[in-house]
Structures are given as C-alpha cells and as structure tokens.
Amino acid sequence: MEHQTHVIMAAIVVVIVPILFLIMAKKPSLIPTPVQNVFEIYIQFIDNLIKENMGEKGRKYFNLIAAIGLFVFFGNLLGMIPGFESPTANLNTTMALALMVFLIYNIEGIRENGLSYFKHFLGPIPAMAPVFLIIELLSHLSRPVTLALRLFANMTGGELVSVVLIMLVPFLVPLPVMLIHLIAVFLQTYVFVVLTTVYIAGAITHVEH
Numbered sequence: 001m002e003h004q005t006h007v008i009m010a011a012i013v014v015v016i017v018p019i020l021f022l023i024m025a026k027k028p029s030l031i032p033t034p035v036q037n038v039f040e041i042y043i044q045f046i047d048n049l050i051k052e053n054m055g056e057k058g059r060k061y062f063n064l065i066a067a068i069g070l071f072v073f074f075g076n077l078l079g080m081i082p083g084f085e086s087p088t089a090n091l092n093t094t095m096a097l098a099l100m101v102f103l104i105y106n107i108e109g110i111r112e113n114g115l116s117y118f119k120h121f122l123g124p125i126p127a128m129a130p131v132f133l134i135i136e137l138l139s140h141l142s143r144p145v146t147l148a149l150r151l152f153a154n155m156t157g158g159e160l161v162s163v164v165l166i167m168l169v170p171f172l173v174p175l176p177v178m179l180i181h182l183i184a185v186f187l188q189t190y191v192f193v194v195l196t197t198v199y200i201a202g203a204i205t206h207v208e209h
Contacts, residue, residue, distance in 0.1 A: 006090035013074045013087060042069070049194065053201035061200055064104070068097070069193040076155055076185040080178065088188075089155040091148065098144035098151075101196050106140075109203030117203070147195060151188055158184045 021039075046066045050058040072088060079086030087093045109117040121140075123132025158181045 005085055006087045006093050009078055009085050010071075010075065010087035010093055012084075013071055013078060017070050017074055042066075046193070049197050053197050054204065057204070058197075058201065061108075061197075065193060065197055065200075068101070068196055069189055072097070072151070072192050073185065073189040076188060079155065079158075080181060080185070086155050088151055091152045094148040094152040094155075095144070097192075098148035101147065101199060102140075102144040105196075105199040105203040108200060112204040143199065147192065151192055154184055154188050 043066070046062060046069065050062055050065065054061070075088040075093070076086055078084045079089055088097075106117075121133050121136040122129040123136070125132075
C-alpha cells in the first residue's frame with residue numbers, strides 16, 4: 001500500500017482543486033478576498049503566458065495549461081502539510097505528467113500542421129537533414145525525461161532537507177525551511193507551466209522551411 005501513496009495524494013489534489021474553484025466561482029466578491037485575488041492573478045498569468053507564446057489561437061489551451069499548473073502547485077504544496085506527501089515527489093507522477101505534455105504537444109503539432117509538422121525535425125538545410133533529424137529526435141525525447149526529473153528531484157530534495165533539518169533543530173529551523181520549500185513549490189510550478197506552454201507553442205507554429 002505504501003508504494004501507492006502518491007496515487008492517493010494525487011487523487012486528493014484532483015478532488016480538492018475543482019471543489020475549491022467551485023466554491024470560489026459560486027461566491028465571487030466585488031471586493032475580492034485575498035484567496036480570490038490569488039486565483040485571479042493566476043488566471044491572468046496563464047492568460048498572458050499563452051498570449052505571449054501563442055497569440056489568440058492559444059486560448060483553447062487555457063484550461064489544459066491552467067489545470068496542469070494547479071495540479072503541480074497543489075501537488076507540490078501537499079507535502080508541506082504534516083501527514084501528507086507530495087505526489088510530485090514521486091517519479092511515477094512526474095513522469096506521467098511529462099509524458100502527457102509530450103503526447104499533447106506532438107498531437108497538437110500534427111493536428112495544426114499535418115505532415116508538415118515533421119519538417120522542423122529535418123532542419124533548414126536539406127543536405128544536413130539526417131544530422132538534424134538525430135539531434136531533434138534526441139532533443140524531443142529528452143524533454144519528458146528532464147521535465148519529470150527536474151520536478152521530482154526538486155520536490156524530493158526539498159522534502160528530505162526539510163525533514164532532516166527539522167529533526168536536527170526542531171525549534172529554530174522550521175519557519176525558514178518552510179519558506180524555502182514554499183519558494184521551491186512556486187518556482188517548480190512556474191517552470192513546469194512555462195515549459196509546457198513553450199512546447200505546445202513550438203509544436204503548433206506553422207513550419208516555414
């Protein structure tokens with residue numbers, strides 16, 4: 001059962017986040033509460049990120065990118081609550097997320113460009129196409145690996161350091177350690193969301209070789 005903890009933690013995030021949004025959507029305040037402000041800032045951030053990288057046509061990916069960001073954020077954050085673990089501190093979770101992003105951006109690239117999507121794997125010089133093909137394939141195949149490992153390593157490392165330091169100096173360290181961990185939670189969410197957006201944007205851009 002212990003090896004399935006990350007599945008339970010991920011399920012908790014999947015259930016709690018939509019409920020949170022439903023509560024917020026039902027009772028929006030004309031004078032925004034701090035929580036409402038945070039959600040509005042997040043929505044604005046995702047909207048601006050999409051417009052900067054994909055323009056107006058990228059709006060159809062808003063729900064997808066926003067949902068991925070919320071899952072990663074709350075998944076990261078869950079590990080800061082006593083008795084819980086971050087599902088993102090498990091390689092199975094981060095690899096599943098990374099593979100999902102990998103499949104989505106390639107499928108969308110093919111859907112937007114047809115077979116022309118594969119032209120960007122061949123590079124701008126026809127004579128160098130075999131070399132570019134190998135380089136591009138390696139580059140694309142490494143994306144889900146690096147995406148998964150970066151998130152996993154940072155969340156796992158953050159949790160381990162927090163636990164060790166709190167055990168060694170329980171009365172002096174907790175607050176600074178929690179602050180550092182919280183910064184990592186935000187930073188890793190930001191990196192994952194930005195890279196997801198950039199990958200999708202790169203795939204749906206029309207090839208002009």
